[in-house]
């Protein structure tokens with residue numbers, strides 16, 4: 244979808260704005276389905292080789308086929324991260340793997356290593372090659388270089404500023420993908436070896452154990468300098484959140500809005516995608532009258548409770564943009580169940596349990612497009628119609644009367660307090 248609009252940030256030039264792609268993480272087939280159902284235009288996943296999230300529930304080729312088939316029903320695409328920096332020993336087999344991705348219907352790979360770029364271009368020319376953020380691209384000349392190498396898209400470093408993005412778009416005709424939400428590295432992204440040194444897990448081959456978020460005592464001259472009773476120290480960055488700045492990102496010409504978090508929960512992925520989907524669509528329905536709605540911001544805050552900031556978009560984060568205290572508060576809501584069926588005539592939802600709930604508990608149902616209502620749970624029954632005093636078993640089938648209609652893949656959540 245396109246529209247013409249006077250862009251206040253572009254010195255009076257008339258700018259053609261293209262609706263950006265909303266690109267969501269999918270650490271498993273289930274998360275892929277939720278991400279697409281809640282509004283992602285594309286998802287990125289990891290295969291069982293060559294990715295940077297070795298702890299995610301990575302996809303087999305068969306699962307990729309199923310994911311592609313599901314996504315295509317919504318007109319969405321599936322990208323595969325093949326973004327390790329490959330040692331020599333990693334490369335045998337890459338050509339066959341890329342051919343398999345191609346045959347599974349994957350739309351693009353995300354890669355940083357020129358050896359993988361070149362191999363993909365030779366053996367699977369239908370696959371788009373997107374340059375990974377691991378290449379730390381932050382200037383238009385580098386973007387131009389990758390365009391000349393035949394790449395249609397560059398995923399910019401998280402350290403790129405808004406002004407740099409504007410300059411890239413004004414000088415190079417190429418798609419730019421930008422992280423708009425999620426975790427940040429406390430070092431320059433992709434240039435950290437804390438995990439390698441502390442645990443022998445290579446952060447550039449998928450093994451980062453987030454050592455920056457551990458609790459540290461501080462020592463100087465062989466003694467602790469932490470005040471007694473004070474919190475231990477962490478080096479964790481605040482998370483990125485650009486929901487307040489979407490019009491500026493759109494006017495800067497960003498082609499793809501990327502959400503970080505292949506290790507995050509179904510609830511997190513659904514909530515964050517749901518919020519950004521509504522905001523992007525609202526902007527393109529009425530750019531002049533667009534206003535950020537508080538419920539979109541609240542929705543993001545219901546699934547995670549880490550402090551947020553705007554990362555590097557408006558300059559290098561300072562000392563206040565780190566989290567020094569180790570205590571992280573839990574998210575205010577917890578995923579309780581997913582709706583699998585709804586009997587409209589009886590007003591009864593069949594749900595699959597994801598964490599315990601019981602009659603009398605206040606819960607909230609959410610669905611795509613901002614559908615949301617609260618209710619107090621009445622009687623619960625199991626699949627055979629037997630009454631339940633508590634739904635305690637993971638994946639248990641439970642029947643619930645809902646005060647409003649619900650649909651399959653709607654989520655039921657409960658307050659964590």
Ligand code: SF4
Nearest residue numbers: 428429435451454455
């Ligand atoms: S340890 Fe922290 S800063 Fe280093 S790569 Fe992992 S997440 Fe990033």
